[in-house]
Amino acid sequence: MDPSFLAVQALSGLSSASSLFITACGLTIVFGVTRIVNFAHGSLYMIGAYTAATLVPRLLEFSFGPTSFWAGILLSALIVGIIGVIIEVLLLRRIYGAPELFQLLATFGVVLVVQDLVIQIFGPEDILGPRAPGLRAPVEILGRRFPSYELVLIAAGPVVLGLVWLLLRRTRFGVLVRAATQDRDMVASLGVNQAMLFTGTLFLGAFLAGLGGALQIPRVSAHAGMDLSIIAEAFVVTVVGGMGSVPGAFLAALVIGQLQAFGILIFPKSTLVVVFLLMAVVLAIRPYGFFGRAEIVGGTHAIGIASHKPLPGRTYILLVVIAALAAFPLVADAYLLKVATEILIFALFAFSLQLLIGVGGLVSFGHAAFFGLGAYGAALAVKWYGASMETALPLGLALAALGAMLIGAFVVRLSGIYLAMMTLAAAQILYAVAFQWVDVTGGDNGIVGVWPSQWASGPVPYYALTAALTLVTVLLLRRIIDAPFGYALRAARDSEARAEAIGLRIRRHRWLAFMISGAAAGLAGGLYAFSRGSVDPSLLGISTSVDALTMLLLGGIQTVTGPLIGAGVLHFLRDQIMPLTSYWRLVLGLSIIAMVLLFPRGLVGTIRHWQEQRA
Amino acid sequence: MTLLTVTGLHKSFGGVVAARDVTFTVERGEMLAIIGPNGAGKSTVFNMVGGQLKADRGKVLLDGQDITHASPQARFRRGVGRTFQVAQTFLSMSTVENVQMALISARRQSGRLWSPARERHRDGAMELLAKVGMAEAADIPCSALAYGDVKRVELAVALAGAPKLLLMDEPTAGMAPRERAALMDLTASIAASQGIGILFTEHDMDVVFGHAARVLVLLRGQIIAAGSPDEIRRDPQVRRAYLGDDHALERPKGLAPA
Numbered sequence: 107m108d109p110s111f112l113a114v115q116a117l118s119g120l121s122s123a124s125s126l127f128i129t130a131c132g133l134t135i136v137f138g139v140t141r142i143v144n145f146a147h148g149s150l151y152m153i154g155a156y157t158a159a160t161l162v163p164r165l166l167e168f169s170f171g172p173t174s175f176w177a178g179i180l181l182s183a184l185i186v187g188i189i190g191v192i193i194e195v196l197l198l199r200r201i202y203g204a205p206e207l208f209q210l211l212a213t214f215g216v217v218l219v220v221q222d223l224v225i226q227i228f229g230p231e232d233i234l235g236p237r238a239p240g241l242r243a244p245v246e247i248l249g250r251r252f253p254s255y256e257l258v259l260i261a262a263g264p265v266v267l268g269l270v271w272l273l274l275r276r277t278r279f280g281v282l283v284r285a286a287t288q289d290r291d292m293v294a295s296l297g298v299n300q301a302m303l304f305t306g307t308l309f310l311g312a313f314l315a316g317l318g319g320a321l322q323i324p325r326v327s328a329h330a331g332m333d334l335s336i337i338a339e340a341f342v343v344t345v346v347g348g349m350g351s352v353p354g355a356f357l358a359a360l361v362i363g364q365l366q367a368f369g370i371l372i373f374p375k376s377t378l379v380v381v382f383l384l385m386a387v388v389l390a391i392r393p394y395g396f397f398g399r400a401e402i403v404g405g406t407h408a409i410g411i412a413s414h415k416p417l418p419g420r421t422y423i424l425l426v427v428i429a430a431l432a433a434f435p436l437v438a439d440a441y442l443l444k445v446a447t448e449i450l451i452f453a454l455f456a457f458s459l460q461l462l463i464g465v466g467g468l469v470s471f472g473h474a475a476f477f478g479l480g481a482y483g484a485a486l487a488v489k490w491y492g493a494s495m496e497t498a499l500p501l502g503l504a505l506a507a508l509g510a511m512l513i514g515a516f517v518v519r520l521s522g523i524y525l526a527m528m529t530l531a532a533a534q535i536l537y538a539v540a541f542q543w544v545d546v547t548g549g550d551n552g553i554v555g556v557w558p559s560q561w562a563s564g565p566v567p568y569y570a571l572t573a574a575l576t577l578v579t580v581l582l583l584r585r586i587i588d589a590p591f592g593y594a595l596r597a598a599r600d601s602e603a604r605a606e607a608i609g610l611r612i613r614r615h616r617w618l619a620f621m622i623s624g625a626a627a628g629l630a631g632g633l634y635a636f637s638r639g640s641v642d643p644s645l646l647g648i649s650t651s652v653d654a655l656t657m658l659l660l661g662g663i664q665t666v667t668g669p670l671i672g673a674g675v676l677h678f679l680r681d682q683i684m685p686l687t688s689y690w691r692l693v694l695g696l697s698i699i700a701m702v703l704l705f706p707r708g709l710v711g712t713i714r715h716w717q718e719q720r721a
Numbered sequence: 722m723t724l725l726t727v728t729g730l731h732k733s734f735g736g737v738v739a740a741r742d743v744t745f746t747v748e749r750g751e752m753l754a755i756i757g758p759n760g761a762g763k764s765t766v767f768n769m770v771g772g773q774l775k776a777d778r779g780k781v782l783l784d785g786q787d788i789t790h791a792s793p794q795a796r797f798r799r800g801v802g803r804t805f806q807v808a809q810t811f812l813s814m815s816t817v818e819n820v821q822m823a824l825i826s827a828r829r830q831s832g833r834l835w836s837p838a839r840e841r842h843r844d845g846a847m848e849l850l851a852k853v854g855m856a857e858a859a860d861i862p863c864s865a866l867a868y869g870d871v872k873r874v875e876l877a878v879a880l881a882g883a884p885k886l887l888l889m890d891e892p893t894a895g896m897a898p899r900e901r902a903a904l905m906d907l908t909a910s911i912a913a914s915q916g917i918g919i920l921f922t923e924h925d926m927d928v929v930f931g932h933a934a935r936v937l938v939l940l941r942g943q944i945i946a947a948g949s950p951d952e953i954r955r956d957p958q959v960r961r962a963y964l965g966d967d968h969a970l971e972r973p974k975g976l977a978p979a
Contacts, residue, residue, distance in 0.1 A: 412813035412862065413839070586834050590822075593838040594831040597811050597822050603773065604809035604875075608823040608882060609797035610831055618832070 110248030115367045117247065121256040123363025124263025125318055129336060130343035130355045131270060132314030138287035138350030139307040142198060142209045143523055146216035148337030150186050150312045153220065154319025155328035156228045158182035159235035162323065172240045183316035190312020194305050200703055202304070206523055207469045211659055212702040214652055217333060218695030222688075225330055235323025255324050262321060266314070267356050274352070279306055287350050334648060338534050342385045345527045348398025357396055378538035382531045386516055389528055393520055410599055411464045411587065411664060424581075431573045435566045443565040444637075447572045449677045451633045454576045456657035456669035457583060458626035463655075464663045465587055466619050467599030468517075471526040472533030473654045475513065476624035478646030479506040480631025482540060485553040485641040490546075495559040499632045506628020507621050509536070514620030518613045530648070537646040552642030556635045572633050579626050584666060586622065595619055656694075659701055662708020671710050722785050724749050724918040725770070725886050730779035732765055732942075739765040741942040743779070747886065747918040752909060754929045755922045757939035763922040764806060766939065767890050770920065771803045772796045783886060797826075802884030804875045806891045810863045816874055817859035820846035823881035849877040853907060869896040873904060880911065887912070889921040893928055901925060905932045930954070 133147045162178035193216060201209050241258060244251040274280035282303050286293045294300055318336075319328075326332075343362060347354025362381055369380040388395060417423065434446060455477055462468045483505030487493035493501065513532040517525050540547045547553065557563060562571050586592050598605040598612040605612055635641045644650065653676070661672025679697075684690045705712050725747040732740040739762045747753045755763050768774035770781055772793035781789045783799055791799070811819050824842035825831055850856045853873040858866060863874060872892065879887060892908065893901035905928050912919045923929045929936060930950040938946040938959050946956045953959055 410813060413815050413818055588837045588839070589835055590825045590831050590833040590838045590841065593814070593818070593822055593825070596813055600811040600813050601809040603805060604811065604878070606773075606793040607771070607797060607803050607805075607809070608878065609794045609826045611794055615831065 110250045113248055114250045114252055115371070116364065117252060117260065118256060119363040119365075119367030120263075120360070121259040121363075122366060123359040124259045124261075125321060126339055126343055126363060127263045127356050127359035128266050128321065129315055129318030130340040130347075130359060131266065131352055132311035132318070133340050134344040134347065134350055134352060134355045135270075135283065135314075136307055136311035137344065139283055139290070140198065140202060140304055141206075141290065142202070142213065143206070143341075143349075143527070144198075144311070145210060145213040145337060146193060146220065147311070147315050147340060148333035148335075149217050149220035149224075150190060150315035151319035151336050151340075152224060152328070152330075152333040153189060154182055154186045154316030155235075155322050155326075155332060156224055156233065156319075157185055157316070158320035159233040159323045159328040160228060163236050166236055166239070170239060172238065175236070175238050179317070179320045182320040183313050186316025186319070187309045187313035190308045190315070191305055193312070194308035197699060197703075198308065199301070199304065204702065204706065206526065207463065207655070207663070208659070208702045208706060210469070210471060210526060211652070211655055212699050215695040215698035215702070217337075218691040218698070221330060221333065222690075222692040222695075226689075228328070230330070232327040232329040234327035237324045241324075259321060259325075263356070263359070266317070267352070270314075270352055273310075279303075283307060283310075338530075338648075339381065341527055342381055342531065344395075345524065345531075346385050346388045346395050348395030349523065350399075351395070351397035354395055354397035378542070379535050382535040382538070385531050386528070386535075389520060389524065390516055393524060410467055411460075411596065411666060428577065431577065434573075435569060440565040443569045445677065445681060447565075447569045447637055448634075449674050450569075450572045450576045451630050451637065452653070452657060452677060453670045453673035454579055454633070455627055455630040456654050456661070456673045457580050458623045458630065459654045459658055460663070460666070460669045461583055461587065461592075461595075461619060461623045461626075463658060464666075464668075465592055465599070466595040466616060468616060468619070469522075469526045470517075470529040470620075470623075470651075471655070472513075472529035472531070472651050473623075473627060474646050474648070474650035475529070475533035475536050476506040476510055476627035477631040477634070477650060477654070478533075478536060478540065478641075478643075479509040479624075480628025481635040481641045481645050482547065482553075482631075483628065484632035484635045485556045486546070488556050489553050495557075495562060495636055498556075499629065499636070502632035502635070503625050503628040506631065507625035509628075510620045510624025511617075514617045514624070518616040518620070530651070533646060533648070533651060537643055540643040540646055547643075550643065552640055554640040556641065557639050558636045562636075568637060572637070575629065575633065579629060580670070583622075583626060587666065591615065591618070656698055656701075658708075659698070660708055662711030662714075664707060665710040665714065668708050668710040672708065675709065723747075723782075724751075724784060725920065726780075726782040726785075727766075727770065728780045728782075730766065730769055730781070731777045732762075732769060732774065733777060738942045740769065740776075743939075743942075743944055745937055745944065745947065747920050749885070749916045749918050750913055751935070752912060752919045752921070752933050753935050753937065754933035755920070755937045755939055756924075756926075756929055760941075761939040762942040763939055764890060765942070767888060767920075767922060771801065771888050797882055800883070800885035801888065802879035802882050802886070803888035804872070804879050804890065804892055806894060808868065808871045808875045810871055810875055810878065812862075812864040814863055815860050816855060816863050816866065817843065817846045817850060819863055819874055820849050820877050820881050823878045827882045846877075846881070849880055850874075852880070852911070853877045869900045869904075872896060873907075876904070876908065884917060887917050887919045889919065891922055891924065893923065893925055898927075901928055902931070908932075 129151050133144060136144050158179055161182055162175055165174040165178040197212060201212050238255050241255045243254060245254045274284055282293065282298055286303060343355050343358045347358035365380055365384055366377050369377050373380060435443060438446065459470065459473045462470045480502040484498040484502035487498040487501045517528045520528055541549060558568055562568050594610050594615050597610060598615060602612060657672035657676050658669050660675055661668030683693055687693065707715055723746045728744050730740055730743040743766055755766060757763050765774060769776045772791055776789060780787060788796055788799060811822060818839060821838065821842050824845050825838060847856060847859060850859055853876050855870060855873050855877065858870060893904055908919065909932055911917065933950060935948065936950055936953045937944055938953060946953055946959045
């Protein structure tokens, strides 16, 4: 490798670091003040790119020159800033006090809404923006050509850092932002106009996201899907830098930019893995990132499963459920049976997550990792070793449990939002592996030909198998929730200090909870693989994790039966509404937002609450 | 052997020294109070004895065994129980389940996956609740209790580990005056009957002078005086530095010093 190549590689690392920093800087400022991890930040970035790619060519037609170009970029960022204000006023303002799980889900609802709206407004085609006037010719660096626009980008990062620094140090607004980042309650009690402060912060954050997106147009075309890819990277930057820390974000962006630029030489196909591994290592050594501070935990214990007297006729209810499940094939056709099978699988998946979230208070945002590991484990066993279903299902379960053991070992050291981010990162690593390791996993196409054994094939036998396994696993998990182990998890959720003071080894319990939950999710994944006959990377994706969370939210995280009902309702709605409209994501996104705002207890929880109020 | 021996305990946060060369002992069955103005370092010393905070220097011996670096969990197993300044209970559980949980943990059964937790050690838990006068509230959710009652439940939880040493950080904060005396009388009788050493911090001078056998006065992280309540009351340094008010150290009416 000659030095000129290394220099160019380092420079391109710097330019991607700059872009990443500008976007992540907005995310970290918003988090610092509002304590909300804004999933929609990536959507704002995407809107910035689309707006600029549409707006700048018009301005250049009007008057060609650098002024028009840069004015268009800034104008796009301003527009995104205003959209940020709208999101703050309509949604975020209402959920500042909500548990972080709800905040994450609500802002993810915005992501879904924006995905459909962007396609509606800008069309389904990718839009490539114009090149910057005056910066079209590449420059020569040590005899190699290097795009001059990238040099401007390299400068843009430090310039933005400087401007943000000035804003935070030299203005009253900046003082308030810094004060709120340190102690929000204190700022509130000093009589500061909180509403203006938060709205202003969201404007600043959204502006930076929009700027980050708009600056990309000469390099990459604006396309649907850039929201989730940037948000994953921006999360890594903010988490590695320490949430709320602007210099931390800058340093992390530099490290990650270089890691990507040179990582591609060592692991050409797995840059994502390298980046997320960095995050895992940093968090393992410094649980709050480079410059982050310990989260003040509190307020979240209020949600989750509480003690309830056992229902008087529960044995009969159980018998009725078994009878209903057993009788279903007598009345249902093949299609309904297939639907019922999938609902059962997802009910199991959501229920396994309940052990972590509802019982343990561990907001796992990457539960798809275990579902996907179970599915891939089973599928790989079939594909490479010709295993039968009877062998492949336990192998999938074992792989998921093993994955949960490894991931759990890292994440049980963390809490709150860092835990959520780390589980998300873990799922993204696995997603990247499944996507990029084409030789083994089949890449994007996945693995096909994963069919059940003779005796279990056909709608009725496979339904029966799924129903039996789901029922047994759910009953086992219920047993565990009621057993000392489940109580110990709840104890640690309610009060870590008290739990430690009575000798509970919190990390060890949580680690075991991850393994049990992961194994159950893995079983669900394996069942899903055999019901579909195939697996693909989307099983490991963010949207699969969010599906499970939505089911929990829908049913209610305070109840044991909630996730089972939630799985049924979500699946039913999807089956009914998806064929009717091309706006499924819009509908789903709005429903999630509405659920968080109107029925934070979920369906089962709300009904129970009404009953208790009446009693 | 002395129950608790603390020698040369030191802790600083950044440039602020919260505890400087703190040395004291607690005997079995003895009630030792740490007093001092806000920010004197009471909670810091407390949390270093309880294991919630790591000491920069110094030693903590329990029954002659070094527990300076032990985790809160390990200290619990060695016989340290504690209550917190802001009561810490399991709000999603009923009152009796809070105590049952502590008993389950004390018997190392918290990893059991099968038989229901609510059926384990219920009798033992009821006994402890009866001891603190909370038996009637056994099946009420802990989140529905009045704060004074939560403090009593916390005491029952702390006693579930059969402690040799009980740490109580402002045990009566947030309680009505009559409740305060009742809780401390109860604590004193348990300590005396079971030979438990009790270390507590307190702002209420009636409680301190009414119940403590000995008093330590902490100021800016340092012990400035130690002795019986009467000695502390007479100590001019304490009067000047801490109370600044001649009447604050008057013998409380109707309460004899322990």
